[in-house]
Amino acid sequence: MVGVVLKVDVPPDLVRGDVDEGYGPVADAFRRNFAERGEIGAACAAYRDGRKVVDLWGGYADGLRRSPWQENTLVTMFSTTKGVASLALALAHSKRLLDYDEPVATYWPEFAEAGKQNVTVRQLLSHQAGLAAIDRPLGLEHLADLDALADALAVQAPAWTPGTRHGYHGISLGWYEGELLRRIDPQHRSLGRYFAEEIAAPLDLDFFIGLPDDVDADRLATVHGFKPAEMALHTHEMPWRFVLAFLNPRSLSARSFGNPKLLGVIDNYNRRDVLRVELPAANGTGEVRAVARAYSAAISGELGLSDDTLAALTETAPPPSGGADDLVLRVETRYSLGYAKPFPRFVFGSSANQAFGTMGTGGSFGFADPDTGIGFAYAMNRTGFRLWDDPREHALRQALYVDVLKERPQQP
Template sequence: MVLKVDVPSDLVAGDVDEGYGAVADAFRRNFAQRGEIGAACAVYRDGRKVVDLWGGYRDGIARAPWRSDTMVNVFSTTKGVASLALALAHSRGLLDYDQPVAAYWPQFAQAGKADVTVRQLLSHQAGLCAIDQPLSLADLADLDVVAQALAAQRPAWAPGKRHGYHAISLGWYEGELLRRVDPKSRSLGRFFAEEIAGPLGLHFHIGLPDDTDPQRLARIHGFKPAEMLGHLNAMPWRFVAGFLNPRSITARSFANPKVLAEADNYNLAQVRRLELPAANGTGEARAVAQLYGAVASEESKLGLAMSTLAALTRPARPPSGGLRDMVLGVDSVFSLGYIKPFPRFRFGGSEERAFGTPGAGGSFGFADPQTGIGFAYTMNRMGFHLWDDPRELALRDALYRTVLGERSQRPS
């Protein structure tokens, strides 16, 4: 059962610039009214930090306070961070989104994948969401073992015809593709650390270093998969039914290895230290917001070419068979490693140039070049929404509707 904790008001801290008080008010209400345990929210606008909030407990059981430098696993919010590593490679001419993946990784052409493009792979259209070869945590630490399993996988549908959320596998495919095109053959975690996090001074890791101070880490307070049955008003019933059926493509997309199917297991040191570029990035909310803010404000120090930014902000190219997600069981819209705005998930300004990724339990980070916004929300109490967690939505809506005078962020 999800932990419930009363958080004293004096454990909510941080700063906002003048005019952004509505975001701080919403953040405080999350603790008073929405069951928040520990969380952080940061916003950058035009490359400048305007919101930096944190509060509650980084460990609700031990009652250890969330500090300004607390880092937490952000689950699939990691996908957007990782995909910026691929975007940087694109900007440097190391890959082309419309070339076949096999042009860079010849072994990938096995099992009917010779014509799968980088765009299709990054947009969850390749049918490679579930990996048939059983993998252990030890296997995941060996990139060559993982690459062999990925290359041998047969697509679950004709690539480009359907799409389905590549919940864990997307990060592995991105990592191996990057390792193939990077002149130094670096893993995605190492590439991110050396080319993005280091130069920008970000406290965010894809693969947590063993020497990380444990006092900086928040504990995830998750739920057992069966508890989703009590929240069908928030979680799509098709997704829940699939997740609980071990033979379904949904369950197989989240549970190889099986330990990854339960959120609490992401507290384990042996999981934290792995590079799971789709699922286990650990860092500060301000790091995610700063990174997206650097993209949204077109800052030169990130090094993204204008052609790359244009590709990220364009509308998605949906699969020919429609928007129904074969894994999530609802309509979804993906492009180049990101979710794009659509009627059921309205984020960013009205021009819909925004792109980002939400994470299991409620976290979310995105860039919105229309308004120059980089936004991030992180938390340790898992919620039951695929996106638009009420806590995150309250913050984002306060920012856009009240502060910026833009459209409501609530679904149409």
């Protein structure tokens, strides 16, 4: 079942776009999402070896107002943002502005507080630093003041010994990435500005980390989100251990997503004041094809990543010393350098380790697969309950990999 009790019949003529010859099964799966899987509005794009081969969009950008999803509709992609934002750190690594195995405190001395002096950049970006929850209460005004936010981040004590465990840094990862980048960038730009100037502009991407006020509101899709309490009705889709933890406000899981408190409610991501601040782990808003193109550029050479950076992104990611159980999501996961990597319960791409990407709340997903030269992205405005493998996204990826590319099935 897809999230939110909102019944919308989408006329077939509102499903649009195009695919290259041979990619018809992806278009067929996209149409079936509207006919059979409760899709309201969505887009899907794929690039292969730098060339766009899938570009689909359709349905309603707002299911209540029945405003059609247009070719240039922008949608908030939640944690799919993490992968896009982490390209900024990868580009900085290629420019020799940082070393993944150096302590974060080498670049950001204040970070060493509270026993974090030995935390490496690799551990931080791989969700191993124990900094998923921030204890100091934050409001949107603090998020808009990067100096104040940096102070709150620097004094945070780890929830576990860094490097021994991992746990999804659902929102905080982007803040830590942003301050690290601000310290190493010669111009001391925020992550959103660095991304805009160094990645989005050269690649002509309509994707924003921190939505400018001059972006027309009519271009924005409305996210139809579920309420936290609804999660308890969907433990057959969302892991029950995570649901129980998330609904306990004192748990690490709940605290990782609830500071500021308003960020724990999906529908609040429709607010312009929430989209205006930079949440590099959560509120990236843009065209879906921009995410696919960004991943494609990362592996095709167009972005300018060095060979050693790309090798670091694609290599096998060993779990932390204490095992692969995620202390926030309460399931097995695998992360590396800002990305999810394939693991037994989440199969994506054509091999066991090369692909890298991030999934977002509700069902969105973007990733790169160097083995096949694929950059892929899907996002929607009706939120589902799975942490990954939303049936709509999975159907598209399965059609691409099995029916078109003749690669392995995208499932355990």
